[in-house]
Amino acid sequence: MTNATKIALVTGGSRGLGRNTAISLAHRGVDVILTYRTQAGEADDVVREIEALGRKAAALQLDVGEAAQFDGFAATVRDTLERVFGRQSFDFLVNNAGIGIYVPFAETTEAMFDQLAAIHLKGPFFLTQKLLPLIADGGAIVNLSSGLARFTWPGFSAYAAMKGGIEVLTRYMAKELGARGIRANTVAPGAIETDFGGGMVRDNEDSNRAVAAATALGRAGLPDDIGPMIAALLGEENRWVNGQRIEVSGGVNL
Numbered sequence: 001m002t003n004a005t006k007i008a009l010v011t012g013g014s015r016g017l018g019r020n021t022a023i024s025l026a027h028r029g030v031d032v033i034l035t036y037r038t039q040a041g042e043a044d045d046v047v048r049e050i051e052a053l054g055r056k057a058a059a060l061q062l063d064v065g066e067a068a069q070f071d072g073f074a075a076t077v078r079d080t081l082e083r084v085f086g087r088q089s090f091d092f093l094v095n096n097a098g099i100g101i102y103v104p105f106a107e108t109t110e111a112m113f114d115q116l117a118a119i120h121l122k123g124p125f126f127l128t129q130k131l132l133p134l135i136a137d138g139g140a141i142v143n144l145s146s147g148l149a150r151f152t153w154p155g156f157s158a159y160a161a162m163k164g165g166i167e168v169l170t171r172y173m174a175k176e177l178g179a180r181g182i183r184a185n186t187v188a189p190g191a192i193e194t195d196f197g198g199g200m201v202r203d204n205e206d207s208n209r210a211v212a213a214a215t216a217l218g219r220a221g222l223p224d225d226i227g228p229m230i231a232a233l234l235g236e237e238n239r240w241v242n243g244q245r246i247e248v249s250g251g252v253n254l
Helices: 016-027 040-052 067-085 110-134 157-180 196-203 205-214 223-233
Strands: 007-010 031-036 057-061 090-095 135-144 183-189 245-248
Touching (some): 031 040, 031 067, 090 110, 110 157, 135 157, 135 223, 157 183, 183 223, 223 245
Parallel strands (some): 007 031, 007 090, 135 183, 183 245
16 A cells, blocks of 8 residues: 555454455555445444554444445545545445345345345446545445356346346446546456355355355355455556456365
């Protein structure tokens, strides 16, 4: 990172990959605003862990599936930047928050589809739009996709379709925000041992073995495989990486 302290906003930062990303950024000298939907206690734990590393942090409540919240959230971010960080802008946005719904294509309901669309596609689209005035020129955006946008794993058709949309959207962000020096990239994790999808990979031995067997490096992914990579991608050493989809999956389904 450059000498001036950077600030990142990580959605869904109270658990899983978001938590790991927030802490990884703190290890690299970045201050962090993280969001949570319901787990305020877990979010506060992450704030304390970041502060123990000598960085500043704040946790804000946000449901990325409720676009009506975004104007108020942007105002809260502006206030938090001035009050906690002494800044009027932040540098990095990581659109990480999400859920998994595991259901066959033939059984996917319109309500399931709409929920996934609101959280994984509409949410990042309009949240980023609302936050643009607060993102510093020369900043960066990372949108989370999934290996499932490249290969198929039956039961995730709607989820994967949203992630395919995010990958296209990211390229448009990179192009249209380039005049401000803001770059945008997609990080696409493979199957990771978290509570995502009800802990399907972490807690189901059969699923874990199937993922390991399909992966060139012979195991399922861990949060520590993803967070440090995102933090590094946001670093100055990767300033010329823009508009790219980067899969971080250990080589699954090659």
